[in-house]
Amino acid sequence: MSKLNPVNIWPRNTTFENGEIQLAGIRAQELAKEFGTPAFIIDEDDFRSRVQDFRKALDSTFGSENSDLIYAAKAFLSVQVVKWLEQEGAGLDVCSGGELAVALAAKFPANRIEVHGNNKSLAEIRTAIEIGVRVIVADSLFELDRIEDIASQLGKKQAILLRLTPGVEAHTHEFISTAHEDVKFGFSISSGAAAVATKKALESKHIEMRGFHCHIGSQIFDNNGFDIAAQRVIEFMAEMKAVHAIEFPDLDLGGGFGIAYVETDTPQSIEAVISRMHEIVLGECKKHGLAIPHLSIEPGRAIAGPSTVTLYEVGTTKEVKLDGDRGRNYISVDGGMSDNIRPALYGAEYSVQLANRTSTSPLTSSRVVGKHCESGDIIIREVDLPSDVKPGDILAIPATGAYGRSMASNYNHQPRPPVIAVKNSQARVILRRETEADLLNLEVNS
């Protein structure tokens, strides 16, 4: 058995046998042969199990009736994935008409859909209200007017949350407490904007003002940011109770739960995060004399991210001399920034494993790069790989399930890779590979 390192970045049903990676019982090389490369391979049971983990953590703390797990569709969305979420009892957070269209194509129940976005179009708001979504997270005063108008026209009352900016920016290992948040989202608590919006929402006849939402960051490993955000939002709920004599029933603390991309990433367990969140919410509500609100969270990356591995085929290698005696092996694969923009966009790090064989060759300083005409088209900037990696080898990059396919482009007219679901040694296409004909599909030749 080859080294499985680090273990926590691979989908749960990944094994390493005779030096080959197997995904849910299927050899990586066999998947590459059958479906071509590059390809996203999603471990269906891994995806489902992470939904279940969140659900269990919520059930054992807030209770199943008093909490909701709402998957953030932006991380990765397809009709099949929506069906898995429906079956596992999750809600769905969409932030565009397009994401809503996928949910509806999958016949996802509208009363489990939450609608986000800083600039929802009139058409998006209308569709949401017409189909009866569970809640719209309102993000501006303009939007409160629009929801009121459209709900009035449709003879409906629409449940909303107000998105708040509590003055917390949370990052992987730190959080920054700010007086004002310089972001496009939400209503600032400290500036008074949140209080104005609350009053306006309460005065709107066709709006059912259910409570508050906040989202403090992405890829967070530490609870401190969530702690401060929960404290500030619950304190604000108490202030609003004092002013309006109303206890708002819903609190949504958003997403941002971090995952491991590389060995040195050590996010907290889901159980630990939720348990701590429960402790803080209980303590703050007790302090302010509030009933415990219904709690929602919105993980996206923490469910989709670890479920998926990208398989690439090596096309060329090239030893480049650097200063001194150093060299670097450039390993070019058949995808790149069109299927994974995160390294170029965020400086994101990934891991990689030779997937089709064991090598006993010495490790050498390597860079895994894509095939795009851009020198920044780098997938992994610096990694030790066997020096005999060669054209035809298959490389597996784990933890590509979130913001990989969902942010994919056709840069250089590269067709986007398929997404293949694997489960119990069976593989099936859930999003097919684009073809050259697809690439020409929007051309108008008049």
Next chain:
Amino acid sequence: MSKLNPVNIWPRNTTFENGEIQLAGIRAQELAKEFGTPAFIIDEDDFRSRVQDFRKALDSTFGSENSDLIYAAKAFLSVQVVKWLEQEGAGLDVCSGGELAVALAAKFPANRIEVHGNNKSLAEIRTAIEIGVRVIVADSLFELDRIEDIASQLGKKQAILLRLTPGVEAHTHEFISTAHEDVKFGFSISSGAAAVATKKALESKHIEMRGFHCHIGSQIFDNNGFDIAAQRVIEFMAEMKAVHAIEFPDLDLGGGFGIAYVETDTPQSIEAVISRMHEIVLGECKKHGLAIPHLSIEPGRAIAGPSTVTLYEVGTTKEVKLDGDRGRNYISVDGGMSDNIRPALYGAEYSVQLANRTSTSPLTSSRVVGKHCESGDIIIREVDLPSDVKPGDILAIPATGAYGRSMASNYNHQPRPPVIAVKNSQARVILRRETEADLLNLEVNS
């Protein structure tokens, strides 16, 4: 007439009348109404005129028979644009099978196509040789073997250039001279890799070794980098002549010619860049006793970039308090990082103009943001705009023709905007807007 500032960032047929932007004689508001927003509006005559400017500069220096203008397709590609390039006498640089497919769909002559890429697939190489492309720019020793094998199978001899890394990194206002280049592309002159590749190419029976290519950077305003690169490549040509007793007929100095995105951007004129390039090439060839080679250049951004304006509709505005007395008006539009990733990816700056009316309101510190669920979804980080910009207003962002539509994604399941060509007060769609049906087109429901 409202202020047209800065003048050099707008397409050449843009006018400002009664406070409204007109593109090739059509009011921005009318375009927005007819085609919806967001939309890329490409000024066909502007695009063609920049091809002509390059052609003229080459004709008056190197001469029309002794030079080629090769458009870099990655900047923006569509069938219609390929037809314009064909009519204007340009060549086409493609770097993938997909880009080649568009060229072929437009019936572009194969003998004017140059094929780039650090990791061309066997299928891409085979297609290129089969159809008889003008030249393949070879990028690795593996690739030389592949070209030789496939050309041999097809009973052909394929013309190639070798891509060299001359040890120059050129940026907007500076260049860095390096001993070794830590990039995936090309063969290093200084390490000896370029000499090895030259020998190998000359020994390949089915390869016609035509000369050398280098590309030193992007968005370059200053000639120094081109000067050094030309000197080093021509010196290398002289060395290879000494070894192999052959003068290589072709020299391709690549692209990277900068354009103005904001007022403070002051790239050199096309005439000045080409004139200086001519001077250096002549001087270096004379110094080394070489005949003047056939010269090619590969502008992409410098042709497509300034030709296009993105029109957005404002959806919401929100005044956010910052520290001290400062505030910021967040103006949300109906597109964002899905149609322009460059601000998030490269920290790129853009300009913006209220397009549908004149405002006499005072200017206020503003940020133009998109509608995506991501706080980094910013189009213009800091700009003064009239304080009365409101929902329904149309904003025009110039210089979005390169790496806008070509790098566009469906992030948040946002349909990609159309590209509308305008010319002599006529508008026509050349790439249609994606629909929700298109977004679902790759779904497999088995």
